[in-house]
Amino acid sequence: MASETIALHGDHSAPSWSGGSEPFKASYGKLMMWYFLLSDAFTFAGFLIAYGALRFSMPSWPVPDFVFSSLPGGIHHKPLIFVTIMTFVLLASSFTMVRAVQEGQQENKNGVVKWMLLTIIGGLMFLGCQAWEWTTLMGSEHMTIKVNPFGTHTENGVYLEDGHDVKKGDTFKAGTSYLIHQHDGHFQHLAYKVSDGPNAGQTKRLEFGPKAFGALFFFITGFHGFHVFSGVAFLLIICLNAASGLYEKRKNKYEMVEKIGLYWHFVDLVWVFVFLLFYLL
Numbered sequence: 150m151a152s153e154t155i156a157l158h159g160d161h162s163a164p165s166w167s168g169g170s171e172p173f174k175a176s177y178g179k180l181m182m183w184y185f186l187l188s189d190a191f192t193f194a195g196f197l198i199a200y201g202a203l204r205f206s207m208p209s210w211p212v213p214d215f216v217f218s219s220l221p222g223g224i225h226h227k228p229l230i231f232v233t234i235m236t237f238v239l240l241a242s243s244f245t246m247v248r249a250v251q252e253g254q255q256e257n258k259n260g261v262v263k264w265m266l267l268t269i270i271g272g273l274m275f276l277g278c279q280a281w282e283w284t285t286l287m288g289s290e291h292m293t294i295k296v297n298p299f300g301t302h303t304e305n306g307v308y309l310e311d312g313h314d315v316k317k318g319d320t321f322k323a324g325t326s327y328l329i330h331q332h333d334g335h336f337q338h339l340a341y342k343v344s345d346g347p348n349a350g351q352t353k354r355l356e357f358g359p360k361a362f363g364a365l366f367f368f369i370t371g372f373h374g375f376h377v378f379s380g381v382a383f384l385l386i387i388c389l390n391a392a393s394g395l396y397e398k399r400k401n402k403y404e405m406v407e408k409i410g411l412y413w414h415f416v417d418l419v420w421v422f423v424f425l426l427f428y429l430l
Contacts (some may be wrong), residue, residue: 196368373420
């Protein structure tokens with residue numbers, strides 16, 4: 150019996166995991182990163198599903214082409230051009246991150262540092278674009294988490310009640326947007342809604358848009374921006390470590406660069422869904 154036990158322990162061909170080997174052919178650090186990204190994906194999914202549910206349950210949700218139509222330099226009425234530039238910058242940084250990981254696989258320290266620096270620049274450019282967008286929406290358009298100056302009716306209809314200079318019986322066309330501007334310290338509700346009835350062809354004032362739009366926009370894009378900011382900070386730290394030769398001494402093909410690369414690709418992927426829901430639908 151004892152000899153059988155010794156023989157069993159001496160059989161190294163039998164499959165076993167003593168704790169020192171890597172399950173799923175991935176290191177402990179990579180597994181933990183995947184677990185974190187999975188949990189973070191559920192968090193973003195919850196936020197985006199909530200936004201989508203509200204978006205399609207309200208007939209007066211703002212039209213993205215009208216809300217996001219400004220460019221730096223005082224240029225207006227250019228729908229989605231600026232956010233397209235933001236998206237291109239972030240996706241380009243994902244490519245530079247891929248190149249950094251590839252250079253790490255080749256144990257090329259200088260290549261890793263170069264491509265990581267380009268990734269950091271791309272992340273900072275995206276954050277700068279987002280800061281400009283927020284400043285424009287809050288400073289010029291007066292949108293906050295409680296006040297939404299944008300709105301639109303998506304279905305043709307008839308106003309059922311008097312009020313806000315809109316007479317009962319006036320009808321409006323689908324998709325015509327309105328924006329609240331500030332003039333002489335007072336908000337003016339501007340709209341071009343009336344298509345038929347006693348006030349056909351006249352400009353009318355309407356209510357503010359749904360409050361949930363501003364709150365969800367700033368919260369979700371801000372939450373994503375926080376991820377980008379955190380990623381840039383970690384990229385900078387890892388880039389400095391790589392430049393110092395720390396990872397070169399470990400001879401593990403710059404695994405830390407690969408792990409931060411997983412995080413950065415996840416941030417880019419989440420932005421694709423944010424872009425789809427907020428800027429296209």
